Amino acid sequence: MRLDQATWERLRERARKLYEANGTSHRLDHVERVLRLAERLAREEGADPEVVRVAALLHDIGRGEEARTRGRICHAEYGAELARRILEEEGLPRDFIERVVRAIRRHRFRRGEPPETLEEKVLFDADKLDSLGAVGIGRAFLFAGEVGARLHNPEVDLEKTEPYSAEDTAWREFKLKLSKIKDRLLTRSGRRLAEERHRFMEEFFERLNREVRGEC
Template sequence: METLRRTLRNIAERDMAQDSAHDLAHLDRVWTTSQRIAETEGGDLRVLIAAAYLHDLVNLPKDAPDRAQASRLAAQAAAPHLRALGFSAPEIENTRHAIEAHSFSAGIEPETVEARILCDADRMDAIGAIGIARAFSVSGQLDRPIYDPDDPFAAERDPDDSAFSLDHWPVKLLRLAEGMQTATGRALARDRVAVMHRFLTDLAGEIGTEPPQHWNTASC
């Protein structure tokens, strides 16, 4: 398995357009989390490792107009590599489905245990401590302020994550736990969302306001 991991990782390093939120470290974390979930949920580890390392093979910017097509394009790009590595036709189909269905924006329902695990593992990387770091990193690349200085937690306005980094939390990130596909994923997500709420409490204290109780939307 380690030889296969190194080969897949080398393919991603060569072919994937990397950014600070979608890099080799992200792929390593997704694979680690996938293994953790698979310990209790089952699944084909060959399919999972291939999907984990090739799921962002086509990585489009968050604000790209065709962003929703990225996972389908990544699945297409992965297939020739899988054939060259000796994956069977069913393994390739299973891996492609997992890659296609992992994306939040693609809106594809995961139909296999491997697809559900990859979906959870990828979304897990958007919450918790690493999720906080990634969210602010991406927003910095998009030149967005951390928060609205007049209403940091959108108490008197609709959240706008195209304008402020912190607004992405109630719009999407704090809701990811609700959509976890596996029982193991839901349990892990609860712990990671708790980390984010502790951060919000600390942030509110530092900027001299009350923490956003109306953002407690991530129960599983």
């Protein structure tokens, strides 16, 4: 199926209002980048473009509730059911809604069900790719600023540091989390993009470490 432009614009406006409650690293600009990546991966991998497009638009609408409950509510699970209600109100076909809902519910994969269909894998990869490369570095520093972390901490044992603390730096985010993403992606196109973005991040943090040491 293909959404008409009026329906798409209504969905986008409803999503925009929900994203206003999110932190700056997960607002509509993040969603728009994920949407562009998801559309690209869908073309390259042969996934249903409309399922991917709607799922990408709505994939993080539960973030505000997760933040409000300090993580007690999973944004993927909550957002999937919220998306279901929104899409039902728009009168979209039941099968289409279920495919979108499953993709949203499985895009996190930190717990619960892993992505299974091609559309679910495309959304998963697109979301993770936005954590890598130049954008990933920017988002990591943005998040560090949100939680009041210092600029850089290569001298500490990162395994002993706490999240949401002064030591929750972009360097910590890269070493403990982002450096592992490239090996978790599920599509051939996603893995190819992840390799290049990962190399850029390694080069950036190597340069940052040298600058902090006064070597360049």
